[in-house]
Amino acid sequence: MSFDKLGLSKPLLKAIKEQGYTSPTPIQQKAIPVILEGKDILAGAQTGTGKTAGFTLPLLELLSRKHQNKKKHYPKALILTPTRELAAQVAESVSLYGKHLPFRSAVIFGGVKINPQINQLKKGVDIVIATPGRLLDLIAQKAIDLRQIEFLILDEADRMLDMGFINDIKKVLKIVPKEKQTLLFSATYSNEIKKLSNELLKNPVLVEVARQNRSSEQVSQSVYHVDKGRKRELLTHLINEGEWKQVLVFTRTKHGANKLTGQLEKDGIPAVAIHGNKSQNARTKALADFKKGDVRVLVATDIAARGIDIDQLPHVVNFELPNVSEDYVHRIGRTGRAGNEGEALSLVCVDEDEFLANIEKLIKKDIPKVWLKGFKPDPSIKAEPINMGGGRGRGGNRSGGASSRNRSRSSRSGSSRRGASA
Ligand code: AMP
Secondary structure (H helix, E strand, C coil), X not given: CCHXXXXXXXXXXXXXXXXXXXXXXXXXXXXXXXXXXXCCEEEECCCCCCHHHHHHHHHHHHHHHHHCCCCCCCCCEEEECCCHHHHHHHHHHHHHHCCCCCCCEEEECCCCCCHHHHHHHHXXXXXXXXXXXXXXXXXXXXXXXXXXXXXXXXXXXXXHHHCCCHHXXXXXXXXXXXXXXXXXXXXXXXXXXXXHHHHHCCCCEEEECCCCHHHHHHEEEEEEECCHHHHHHXXXXXXXXXXXXXXXXXXXXXXXXXXXXXXXXXXXXXXXXXCCCCCHHHHHHHHHHHHHCCCCEEEECHXXXXXXXXXXXXXXXXXXXXXXXXXXXXXXXXXXXXHCCEEEEEEECHHHHHHHHHHXXXXXXXXXXXXXXXXXXXXXXXXXXXXXXXXXXXXXXXXXXXXXXXXXHHHHCCCCHHHCCC
């Protein structure tokens, strides 16, 4: 299958070629023709599947068919994303794929000064990529007019709902015209997503790519059983032994990310933390240093990591397992991207057994277990409840409350898995 068959015109095919893409990914093969027919879609696709190009390319194509010769720049397409990182990444894709087309785009998110965004909007833009909060601020200040929007795209809609953006989304929906094409992308299909899509989409075409086949084929996953107090030591050991140059490490909390970063630095491993408490500039710099190779370890929380686009990331480490199983799938989607092989390791202590069981249930497979010599867990250490460290964004925790923790402790007493060794 080649891109030529999808109905995209020359300026886009040229940009695709310049990116070095030879064939469309499954989500692109399925989504692009349907979007070009003008239909609404509900697409199930995760980060790493090529979903961004899956909606950006046909959007640019449709805009160029309708507006190629008109010089007026006003917002015609709105792309909503849950986080600033994802907004920035989508904006980068829009500029990249649209580089041979005359459209202007603006990226709108909070945490940075509003005036430059207002000025950019004043000059006129065709495509707006925004997080909901700052967009509403700009609407309130009458700095943006969404009454001529023809295309609305919700990227990572499930995450937007998790982060408590539903009311913000509804406010935006009241402003944009009823008559428009809407594309909804979501990694998961919860009841909330179904409800939102019923409200939002007109006769949508369901576009899905196989859920985890991709990652299970290309990402080798393993679980290292280790005591909580020795995780840092094991991580340092793995990085040094494996001579890893670039590794993304996930922690559950911002505090945990900072602490681990400090410890790795003490071990002589250049590391930097990226999370919601850091300014946008600090995050951009951290990412740039990591991409350049000046920093070997990027320590991130789930929310901060959303939308970070790093190609060919060889190693992802779960320093702590996420309490929300879907986050595991998102995390390991950072490696093994677009045809490259990757490795995802999870350092799992006795407190996290239930998280692991839930993850394995979700991905429908057992992750191979490793008990590394010198790091075998001390059987006398008993499970303790996990401190979630203050929730996730506006929405709070989805699960992992006291009841599930209690369950986890009682179910663990019968477990014999820890007896084996490797
Ligand atoms: P996404 O799922 O949109 O985050 O994209 C994941 C990565 O795949 C990005 O780094 C894209 O640059 C890359 N990508 C997207 N489409 C293709 C393609 N057709 N061939 C190769 N790489 C691609």
